[in-house]
Amino acid sequence: MSKTMTRQTTPAPSPAPAQLRQPRLPRWAPAATALGSALAGCGLGLLAGWESRVQWGLLAAALHVVASYLLAAAVEGRRQARDRLATSVVWVSFLVAVIPLASLLWETVARGSRVLDGHFLTHSMNGVLTLDEGGGIYHALLGTVQQVGLAALIAAPIGLLTAVYLVEYGGGRLASAITFFVDVMTGIPSIVAGLFVLSFWIILLDFGYSGFAGAMALAILMMPIVVRSTEEMLKLVPNELREASLALGVPRWKTILKVVLPTAIGGITTGVMLAVARIAGESAPVLLLVFGSAQINANPFEGAQSSLPYYIYEQWANGNAPSYDRAWAAALVLIAFVMALNLLARGLARWKAPAQGRS
Amino acid sequence: MSDMAKRIDVSGLTAFYSGFRAIDDISMTVEPRSVTAFIGPSGCGKSTFLRTLNRMHEVTPGGRVEGKVMLDDENLYGSEIDPVAVRRTVGMVFQRPNPFPTMSVYENVAAGLRLNGGHRKAALDDVVERSLRGANLWEEVKDRLHKPGSGLSGGQQQRLCIARAIAVEPQVLLMDEPCSALDPISTLAIEDLIEELKSAYTIVIVTHNMQQAARVSDRTAFFNLAAVGEPGKLIEIDETERIFSNPSVQATEDYISGRFG
Numbered sequence: 001m002s003k004t005m006t007r008q009t010t011p012a013p014s015p016a017p018a019q020l021r022q023p024r025l026p027r028w029a030p031a032a033t034a035l036g037s038a039l040a041g042c043g044l045g046l047l048a049g050w051e052s053r054v055q056w057g058l059l060a061a062a063l064h065v066v067a068s069y070l071l072a073a074a075v076e077g078r079r080q081a082r083d084r085l086a087t088s089v090v091w092v093s094f095l096v097a098v099i100p101l102a103s104l105l106w107e108t109v110a111r112g113s114r115v116l117d118g119h120f121l122t123h124s125m126n127g128v129l130t131l132d133e134g135g136g137i138y139h140a141l142l143g144t145v146q147q148v149g150l151a152a153l154i155a156a157p158i159g160l161l162t163a164v165y166l167v168e169y170g171g172g173r174l175a176s177a178i179t180f181f182v183d184v185m186t187g188i189p190s191i192v193a194g195l196f197v198l199s200f201w202i203i204l205l206d207f208g209y210s211g212f213a214g215a216m217a218l219a220i221l222m223m224p225i226v227v228r229s230t231e232e233m234l235k236l237v238p239n240e241l242r243e244a245s246l247a248l249g250v251p252r253w254k255t256i257l258k259v260v261l262p263t264a265i266g267g268i269t270t271g272v273m274l275a276v277a278r279i280a281g282e283s284a285p286v287l288l289l290v291f292g293s294a295q296i297n298a299n300p301f302e303g304a305q306s307s308l309p310y311y312i313y314e315q316w317a318n319g320n321a322p323s324y325d326r327a328w329a330a331a332l333v334l335i336a337f338v339m340a341l342n343l344l345a346r347g348l349a350r351w352k353a354p355a356q357g358r359s
Numbered sequence: 360m361s362d363m364a365k366r367i368d369v370s371g372l373t374a375f376y377s378g379f380r381a382i383d384d385i386s387m388t389v390e391p392r393s394v395t396a397f398i399g400p401s402g403c404g405k406s407t408f409l410r411t412l413n414r415m416h417e418v419t420p421g422g423r424v425e426g427k428v429m430l431d432d433e434n435l436y437g438s439e440i441d442p443v444a445v446r447r448t449v450g451m452v453f454q455r456p457n458p459f460p461t462m463s464v465y466e467n468v469a470a471g472l473r474l475n476g477g478h479r480k481a482a483l484d485d486v487v488e489r490s491l492r493g494a495n496l497w498e499e500v501k502d503r504l505h506k507p508g509s510g511l512s513g514g515q516q517q518r519l520c521i522a523r524a525i526a527v528e529p530q531v532l533l534m535d536e537p538c539s540a541l542d543p544i545s546t547l548a549i550e551d552l553i554e555e556l557k558s559a560y561t562i563v564i565v566t567h568n569m570q571q572a573a574r575v576s577d578r579t580a581f582f583n584l585a586a587v588g589e590p591g592k593l594i595e596i597d598e599t600e601r602i603f604s605n606p607s608v609q610a611t612e613d614y615i616s617g618r619f620g
Contacts, residue, residue, distance in 0.1 A: 171420055241455040244520070246418055248471035248527055249447025258474050262461040 023075050030068060030088070037064035057099075061092045105335070112332030115325045121333070125294035125311075130318040137330050138295040140311035143211055144337070146300040147290065147307055148280050150215035151222055156272050158219075159226025166227070167234040168256050185224040193220040194285035202289065209291035211300030213308070217285035222275045229271025233264040266349040273345030277338040283309035308334040364391035364561045365431045365448075365530045367412060371592075372426030374404070374411050376419065381407045383590035385426075389531075389582060394553060394562045396572035399582030400614070404591025405565045406454075408582070409533050412563065414442040430531070447475070450529030454536040456516035457524070458508035462527035464491075465504040467519055471527035486526055494522035495552050512546065514545025521552065525560075532556065534564040538571065550575050569615060573603050581611045 041060025050056065068088045073081035091159035115133070122228040123136035162182070164173055197217040201207050237260050261268070286292070292314060306314075308330055315327035374382045382404035389395045397405040410416040411424050413608040414435060428435040435445050458467045468487045472478045478486075491497040496518040500511070508519055517537060524532060534553075538546040553562060553575050554558070566572050572579050580596035595608050606612050 099423075168501070237458070240453060240455060241459060242458045243415065243418065244453065244459070244523075245474070247413065247446055247453075248417055248474070248523065249443055249445075250471065251443050251472045254474050259459055259461075263459070289377035 005077055013290075022077065022080075024080075025072060025165035029071065030084070032062050033068045033071065033088075037061070037067055038105055040098055052132065061096070067091060108328060108332050108335060109329040111325070112330075114329065115322075116329040116332060120326075120329055124296045126296070128294070130323055131320055132326075133322045135326060137291065137308065137311055137326070137333060140306040140308050140330065141307035141333065142296065142298060142309040143286075143290065143300075143340045144280060144309075144334075145209045146298075147215045147218060147286070147305070148276055150212060151218035151298060152217065152272065152276050153277060154219035155226055155275070159223045159272075159275075160230055160268065162223075162227045163230035163234055163254060164261075166231055168260065182224045182227045185220070186228065189284075190217070190221055191284040191288070192281045192290040193217040196220070197285070198288050208302070209289060209304050211290055211297075211305040213289035214286050214305075215300065217289055218279045218282060221282060221285075222279045225275040225278060226272055229274065230264075230268050233267035233271060234260060236267065268275070270345040270349040273341050273348070277341045277345075280338055280341070281309055281334060282315055283307075285311070286310045308337070363401070364559060366391045367531065367561065367563075368400070368427075368429040369412075370427045370429075372408070372411060372424065372428065373542040374416055374425075374586070376407075376408050376422070377421035377422040377423075380590040382411075383584075383592055387593060387596050389561060389563055390578065391561045392559070393577040394557050394564060394575050395596075396576035396579045397563065397565045397577060397582060398569060398572050398614070399594075400584070401567075402587065402591070403582040403584045405582050406535050407463060407591070409535055409563060409565050410451075412531070412533055413450060413451055414445045418420045420481065447471075447527055448529055449531040449533060450524035450527060452517070452521050452524050452532065452534045452537050455540050456512070456513055456520050458516050458519050460507070460509045462508055463505045463546075464500050464508045464511070464519060467508040468522050468526050470523060475527075490522040493525050493556070494518045495555075496522055497546060512545075514541050514548060517541060517545065517549060521549070525556070529560070531563070534562065536565050536567060537576040539567060548573070569603075573599060579603070581606070581608075581614065583610055583614070 038060045040063055041056045044059060045053075045056035048294065065085065065088045069085040072138045076084075077283050119134070120136040121141070121209075122138050123134075124139035125135045126139075128135035149202040162178065166178060170178070194214075194217045197213055197220070201213050201216065207213065241259055241263060242255055246252065250258070286307045287310060290307060290310065292310050293304040293306050297303050297305045312327045312330045312334070315323040315330065369388070370386045372382070372385045373380060385408060397409065407416060412417075412428060412435075416422045416424055424436060426436070430445075430448065434440070435449075459470060462470060465487055466473070468490050469478075469483050472483060472486060488497060491500060496515060496586075499515060500519075503510075508516065511519060517540070521532075521537070538549050541549065544608050550571065553564065556562060557577075564572075564575065576599045578596060579599040579602040581594045581602065582591050583594045584591045594610055595602070595606065597606070602611060603615060606615070612618075
C-alpha cells in the first residue's frame with residue numbers, strides 16, 4: 001500500500017466528499033419544474049400579450065432549464081446541478097425537434113384523410129377539372145413506383161459494386177479518387193442532377209420526356225447514398241471472417257460473395273431501402289424530365305408520366321380547395337409509402353441479421 | 360492419412376509490412392507428424408512467421424515476403440504457385456474463434472468444401488461428422504448441427520474452427536495462439552486434440568503459455584527481437600525438452616525462467 005503511494009506520480013485526485021449521503025431533490029422534481037415552467041410560460045405570455053404560442057413554449061423551455069439548474073444548485077450542489085442542466089437541455093432539444101415532426105404528421109393525416117379513399121387511389125386526374133372534386137393519384141403512384149424502381153435497379157448494383165471495390169480491393173489512388181467523387185455526388189442538388197440528364201439525354205441525344213429519364217436522375221442521387229451505407233456495412237464485417245475464409249483456401253471473390261456479403265446483407269438492404277425512401281420524395285428531376293401528366297401512362301420509357309411529389313406540387317399550384325385536399329392526401333400517401341419502405345427495411349435487417357447469442 | 364503430413368523447410372525468410380522488416384532471415388525445419396511450438400515475447404514476429412507459412416501474410420495490405428518455404432519439395436513462394444491452393448494445403452486456426460456468423464454448425468464445418476464447390480450432400484455429411492469427431496466436438500453438437508455456430512461457447516467455437524480447418528484435409532495445421540481466449544478446461548480439450556491430431560498432421564502452434572509449449576510440443580522455437588522497431592529473429596530451435604532444461608542460448612533461458620528484460 002505504502003509502496004504504491006510513494007510511487008504515485010499522477011496528481012492526487014480531488015478530495016472525496018466528507019460524507020456519502022448528500023441532499024437530493026425528490027424524484028418528481030423535474031416533472032414539477034417542467035409543469036411550473038409551462039404554467040409560468042403561458043401566464044407570462046398572456047400577461048405580455050404575446051400572440052405566438054411558439055414564444056410561450058420557448059419561454060417555458062428556457063424557464064425550465066434555468067429553474068432546474070438553480071434548484072439543483074441550491075439543494076444538491078454544483079456537480080448535480082450541471083447534470084440536471086444537461087438533462088433538461090437534452091429534453092428541451094428533444095421536444096423542440098419532435099414537435100414540428102409530430103405536428104407535420106398530424107396535419108398531414110388530418111387534412112389528407114378527407115379525400116383519401118379507394119376511388120382516390122385507383123383513379124387518375126384525366127378529365128377532372130381543377131375546381132372539381134374527385135380524381136385521384138393512381139397515375140402518380142404508378143409513376144413514382146416505376147421511376148423509383150428503375151432508379152433502384154440502376155443505382156443499387158452500381159453502388160453495391162463500388163462499395164465492394166472500395167472496401168475489399170481498393171486502397172490506392174483510384175480508391176481515394178472514387179471516395180472523393182462519391183462525397184461530391186452526395187452533395188449534388190437534385191435539380192442539378194435533373195439538368196444534367198436533361199441536357200444529355202433529352203437535348204443532346206434527343207430522347208423525349210419519360211419516366212426513365214427521371215429515373216436516371218434519381219439514380220444519380222441514389223448512388224452515393226448506397227455506396228456510403230454499403231461501405232459502412234462492409235467495414236463492420238470483422239476482418240477475421242475474411243481471413244478465416246481465405247485460410248480455408250477459398251478465393252477472394254468467393255469469400256466476398258459467400259462470407260462478407262451475407263454477413264452484411266441486413267445492413268446493406270436497409271441502406272438501399274433508405275436510399276429509395278430518400279429519392280421517392282424528389283420532385284425537381286421529375287419536373288424537368290418526366291414533364292407531368294394527368295393521364296395514366298404505364299410505360300416509363302415513353303411519354304410523360306406523373307409522380308407523387310410532382311402531383312402534390314401541381315395540385316398545390318392550382319390553388320383551390322379541392323386541389324388542396326388532393327395535395328394533402330397525396331402527401332399522406334407519399335409519407336405512408338416512405339414509412340412502409342423504412343419499416344420493410346427494418347424488418348429485413350432484423351430477419352437477415354446474423355443470429356446472436358445462444359440458441 | 361499417414362502420407363498427408365509434410366515437412367516444412369524454411370530458408371532465409373524475411374517478411375515485411377510495407378517498409379517495415381518484421382522478421383529477418385529465418386531458417387528452420389518443421390518435422391512432419393509432430394508439434395512445433397513458437398514462443399517469444401509479443402511483437403517478435405511469431406505470428407507473422409506463422410502466416411508466411413500459408414501465404415496469409417500477403418493478405419495484409421503491404422505484406423511482402425522474401426526467401427523460401429519448401430513444403431516437401433515445392434517452394435510455396437515459387438512463381439507458379441497458387442496461394443489459394445497453398446491455403447487449402449496448409450490450414451490455419453486463429454487466436455480468436457471466428458465461426459461464420461451467418462452459418463450453422465454444419466455449414467461452418469462444410470464451408471471450406473462447399474465454397475470450393477462440387478460436393479454431394481451425402482459425402483458432405485460424412486466429412487462434417489468426421490471433422491467434428493476429429494475436433495472432439497461431435498458429441499456436444501450432434502443435436503444442434505443446424506443451429507448457428509455463433510451460439511456455441513468459446514471453447515466449442517474454437518474446436519468448431521479446428522473442425523472447419525481439418526475438413527478440407529490440409530497437410531499442415533497452423534495454430535495462432537488457439538487457446539489464448541479460452542478457459543483452462545477448454546484449453547485442456549484443445550491440447551488433447553492437438554495430441555491426437557499430430558498423428559496425422561504437421562502442427563505448428565504459436566503460444567504465449569510456456570507450460571503449454573512444454574506440454575504439447577515436440578520441438579520448440581524461441582523468437583526474440585533486439586528492440587522495439589527491430590525485426591524479430593529466430594534465436595534457436597530444438598527438442599522441447601532441451602529448450603526447457605538446457606537451452607544453448609542464454610536469452611532463451613532468461614525468457615523461459617522469467618528473468619527476461
